[in-house]
Amino acid sequence: MRIQIQQSKAVGLLAALTIAAILxxxxxxxxxxxxSELEHARLETQSLTEMLMQQxxxxxxxxxxxxxxxxxxxxxxxxxxxxxxSAPTHLLLSARVSxxxxxxxxxxxxxxxxxxxxxxxxxxxxxxxxDRDYFKKFAFDGEKSYFISKPMRNRINNDWTLYMARPLxxxxxxxxxxxxxxxxxxxxxQMYQMIKLDYDxxxxxxxxxxxLIASQPHRDNSIGSFAPELKHEAFPTKGNEVRTIKHVNExxxxxxxxxxxxxKYPLFVSVTDDENLSLAxxxxxxxxxxxxxxxxxxxxxxxxxxxxSKLKSKEEMAKALRVAKDRYQHTVxxxxxxxxxxxxxxxxxxxxxxxxxxxxxxxxxxxGQSFDILIPDWARTRHHGHVANFIQEETASRPMNPQLxxxxxxxxxxxxxxxxxxxxSIIGGKLQMTAVLRxxxxxxxxxxxxxxxxxxxxNLSTSLQEVREQERTRLSRELHDELGQQLTGLKLSLSWxxxxxxxxxxxxxxxVDDMRHLLDGAIASVRRIxxxxxxxxxxxxxxxxxxAWQTLEFAKLSxxxxxxNLPAENEVKGDALATALFRIVQESLTNVARHANATQVKxxxxxxxxxxxxxxCDNGQGFQDNAREDxxxxxxxxxxxxxxxxxxxxxxxxxxxxxxxxxxxVTIPVQVLIYVEEKA
Amino acid sequence: xxxxxxxxxxxxIIRDGLKKILADTEDLVVAGEAGNGxxxxxxxxxxxxxxxxxxISMPGRNGLELIxxxxxxxxxxxxxxxxxxxxxQYAVRAIRAGACxxxxxxGDSDLILPAMRRVxxxxxxxxxxxxxxxxxxxxxxxxxxxxxx
Numbered sequence: 001m002r003i004q005i006q007q008s009k010a011v012g013l014l015a016a017l018t019i020a021a022i023l024x025x026x027x028x029x030x031x032x033x034x035x036s037e038l039e040h041a042r043l044e045t046q047s048l049t050e051m052l053m054q055q056x057x058x059x060x061x062x063x064x065x066x067x068x069x070x071x072x073x074x075x076x077x078x079x080x081x082x083x084x085x086s087a088p089t090h091l092l093l094s095a096r097v098s099x100x101x102x103x104x105x106x107x108x109x110x111x112x113x114x115x116x117x118x119x120x121x122x123x124x125x126x127x128x129x130x131d132r133d134y135f136k137k138f139a140f141d142g143e144k145s146y147f148i149s150k151p152m153r154n155r156i157n158n159d160w161t162l163y164m165a166r167p168l169x170x171x172x173x174x175x176x177x178x179x180x181x182x183x184x185x186x187x188x189x190q191m192y193q194m195i196k197l198d199y200d201x202x203x204x205x206x207x208x209x210x211x212l213i214a215s216q217p218h219r220d221n222s223i224g225s226f227a228p229e230l231k232h233e234a235f236p237t238k239g240n241e242v243r244t245i246k247h248v249n250e251x252x253x254x255x256x257x258x259x260x261x262x263x264k265y266p267l268f269v270s271v272t273d274d275e276n277l278s279l280a281x282x283x284x285x286x287x288x289x290x291x292x293x294x295x296x297x298x299x300x301x302x303x304x305x306x307x308x309s310k311l312k313s314k315e316e317m318a319k320a321l322r323v324a325k326d327r328y329q330h331t332v333x334x335x336x337x338x339x340x341x342x343x344x345x346x347x348x349x350x351x352x353x354x355x356x357x358x359x360x361x362x363x364x365x366x367x368g369q370s371f372d373i374l375i376p377d378w379a380r381t382r383h384h385g386h387v388a389n390f391i392q393e394e395t396a397s398r399p400m401n402p403q404l405x406x407x408x409x410x411x412x413x414x415x416x417x418x419x420x421x422x423x424x425s426i427i428g429g430k431l432q433m434t435a436v437l438r439x440x441x442x443x444x445x446x447x448x449x450x451x452x453x454x455x456x457x458x459n460l461s462t463s464l465q466e467v468r469e470q471e472r473t474r475l476s477r478e479l480h481d482e483l484g485q486q487l488t489g490l491k492l493s494l495s496w497x498x499x500x501x502x503x504x505x506x507x508x509x510x511x512v513d514d515m516r517h518l519l520d521g522a523i524a525s526v527r528r529i530x531x532x533x534x535x536x537x538x539x540x541x542x543x544x545x546x547x548a549w550q551t552l553e554f555a556k557l558s559x560x561x562x563x564x565n566l567p568a569e570n571e572v573k574g575d576a577l578a579t580a581l582f583r584i585v586q587e588s589l590t591n592v593a594r595h596a597n598a599t600q601v602k603x604x605x606x607x608x609x610x611x612x613x614x615x616x617c618d619n620g621q622g623f624q625d626n627a628r629e630d631x632x633x634x635x636x637x638x639x640x641x642x643x644x645x646x647x648x649x650x651x652x653x654x655x656x657x658x659x660x661x662x663x664x665x666v667t668i669p670v671q672v673l674i675y676v677e678e679k680a
Numbered sequence: 681x682x683x684x685x686x687x688x689x690x691x692x693i694i695r696d697g698l699k700k701i702l703a704d705t706e707d708l709v710v711a712g713e714a715g716n717g718x719x720x721x722x723x724x725x726x727x728x729x730x731x732x733x734x735x736i737s738m739p740g741r742n743g744l745e746l747i748x749x750x751x752x753x754x755x756x757x758x759x760x761x762x763x764x765x766x767x768x769q770y771a772v773r774a775i776r777a778g779a780c781x782x783x784x785x786x787g788d789s790d791l792i793l794p795a796m797r798r799v800x801x802x803x804x805x806x807x808x809x810x811x812x813x814x815x816x817x818x819x820x821x822x823x824x825x826x827x828x829x
Contacts, residue, residue: 480737484764485691488785492697495789500704511700518693 008311015304019297026293030286034279041278042256045201046244049258049271052192053240056205056269057262059102059188060164063181064146066096066106067166070179074168084108084168084177085116085124093119097181102191104154104161104184108168109135110177120156127155129180134165138178143167148265151185151213151224160185160223162213185214185223192216199277206230208266229257229272236261236268338437344430346371346387358439360411376409387433390422408437416441460635478529486522490515543578544569547585551603558593561600568607571670580640581605581614581666587637588616588664596620596662610670617663622652637664645672683730683800684711688720688746689762690738694785698733698762701792708796717741717749724750729757731800734779736763736770744770744777751778760799762792771810772817781805 073079082088097106097119107118113130134149149163162183168176192203204215212227236243242260256273338355351363406418419438493515500507538546544566555562598620605614641648646668687695699710714720717740736743760781761774771782781799795805
């Protein structure tokens with residue numbers, strides 16, 4: 001049971017663990033890939049920054065070298081021979097600027113701030129640049145080295161231009177003018193654009209004060225003003241230093257920002273890497289991995305669900321089976337009838353508790369053994385015959401023929417009758433026979449008892465019939481012999497008298513007296529016979545006197561010594577009780593006279609402990625046991641006693657400790673007496 | 681000469697009654713009486729009798745048996761049955777057994793003397809009712825002793 005449940009749970013658990021492991025490892029892998037991708041992008045951004053710094057530095061160095069060359073040239077004694085606006089100077093400028101792509105032109109400004117020569121045109125139209133910072137720096141601030149201007153639009157084609165300038169001095173050191181290289185900002189931007197990467201990374205060039213010089217992509221509005229992305233940055237203070245920071249921009253995207261300071265110039269280069277973009281290739285890599293992992297998870301989950309439902313249905317089936325089995329077991333165990341099932345070879349496969357009780361055998365001992373153990377040896381052959389017949393029969397179930405007695409044998413060898421119903425069924429392709437057995441010992445016993453009682457009743461009925469017939473025979477004989485003869489005698493006497501009178505003769509009064517005596521005798525006979533029909537004496541005298549008269553008569557006839565002791569005679573009220581007791585006394589006395597061979601009889605009627613007891617004892621030969629059950633007189637006495645609620649007993653012995661003899665004892669509780677009386 | 685009559689009846693009353701009636705007659709006299717069959721047989725063997733008046737129901741041998749025994753001793757001795765029983769019950773059998781007459785005690789008491797005289801004279805005394813019964817008795821069982829009356 002437990003194992004079954006664990007199976008389905010284990011499958012679920014295993015699947016969950018597998019899925020979790022897959023998810024964790026894949027997540028870890030993806031996270032690692034992302035981290036490494038980000039690290040890679042960061043390093044790339046950083047090295048890109050360094051590269052751009054070098055390239056930018058080279059550009060500025062190139063421009064500076066040109067400026068220094070022009071400065072040197074114009075500061076030599078030879079150079080000083082030419083005026084700044086001369087053609088040779090223009091040639092010098094043109095020669096120097098050629099091949100320098102980062103420089104759109106190089107021009108000379110005189111001490112008054114007027115452009116007097118240019119690499120572009122000669123003669124140069126006079127344009128004043130006295131308002132420009134690169135002029136003011138040298139003319140008024142006395143800067144001796146170089147200057148990089150703010151980005152501004154040039155006055156020729158209005159392009160964004162950055163100016164790098166160096167001063168020119170007279171021999172006496174007097175400020176002579178400024179040589180200026182116009183560096184095209186679009187040129188820088190173009191250079192930055194030429195760096196082809198997997199994806200675009202914004203690049204920017206700043207002035208040391210944070211003003212934007214150039215950027216890729218181009219930000220026209222921001223050029224010359226403070227770059228917003230530098231707002232929170234701490235500027236690198238030393239050359240060649242690259243600082244890489246991660247921050248979140250205004251749009252909420254994570255960015256890697258790399259800022260480096262050029263070694264020789266107050267310029268900064270930055271590369272911004274949008275993490276989103278840098279993770280694009282990571283995404284491409286990760287998507288199939290993720291999808292694959294997801295598919296594996298789904299597959300695992302489906303398999304687990306499938307297995308789970310399979311196992312669950314199996315468990316439910318097992319449970320249903322268990323419930324059915326329990327119910328079956330409970331039913332089989334709780335029925336009062338014994339149930340025994342056997343297989344084809346008559347080996348016991350089922351033996352319920354009722355069967356255990358019936359046969360006094362444990363199921364554990366008997367299951368697997370032959371059914372023959374439960375049958376006495378002598379009945380086996382016949383039982384085998386029954387079973388063989390039953391197997392052949394079409395019917396699935398039938399009671400064993402009740403006429404054929406089936407006998408079982410208990411563990412102690414005791415045999416007992418069984419009523420059985422047998423059925424057969426095919427279980428698992430094999431024949432099984434199931435017998436429901438009922439121990440009918442008690443039933444048989446009761447049936448026997450009933451039969452016995454019935455027999456007694458029949459005997460009683462027959463005996464009553466016989467008694468009545470005897471009584472009638474006797475009465476008939478008495479009527480015939482006594483009364484009939486007396487009347488015939490009287491008739492003869494009358495005939496004689498009649499004849500005498502007719503003949504005119506006389507008759508003596510003696511003759512009439514004789515006839516009256518005859519008549520008296522006839523009347524006495526009538527009285528006697530009617531008394532025998534019904535003890536009128538009982539009605540006339542009451543119970544005590546009636547018994548006294550009866551015993552006196554009996555003593556006279558039987559010559560027995562009869563003692564009468566009736567202290568409780570007044571307790572006997574009611575005709576039914578009086579008649580019953582009177583008849584019992586009569587019958588007992590008759591029995592004594594007929595069978596007892598006694599010389600003494602004692603009749604007692606006493607009350608003690610609220611019980612009225614009538615006993616008739618004789619000192620005869622005692623009662624024969626076999627007479628006890630069948631005696632007709634006894635049966636009728638017992639019936640009479642029972643009819644008035646009394647119990648009837650026969651005990652041997654004349655009295656306590658007096659040995660042989662018989663005592664017939666009728667006892668009635670006084671309460672019953674009262675009840676009988678009320679009923680009467 | 682008077683006819684000697686032997687009265688066989690277990691009831692003294694009946695015997696006394698008959699004695700009293702016969703005492704008044706000229707031709708009949710109760711010369712002996714018996715209370716049961718054995719005494720009756722002894723008396724029959726003792727001497728000759730003119731007539732035996734016999735009851736059927738008696739202790740010991742019954743009347744019908746006694747008829748045959750008496751007839752065996754003295755085939756010519758006439759026997760008159762005087763019984764409480766109805767004619768229908770015993771009369772035919774009594775006649776067959778050898779009795780010469782049957783008179784029920786229930787019947788007319790005045791018939792007793794004519795019946796005794798008739799039987800003693802060697803005739804048969806039967807009532808009209810008994811005559812009818814005998815006529816109807818056509819049973820083949822006829823190995824009875826020849827009647828002497």
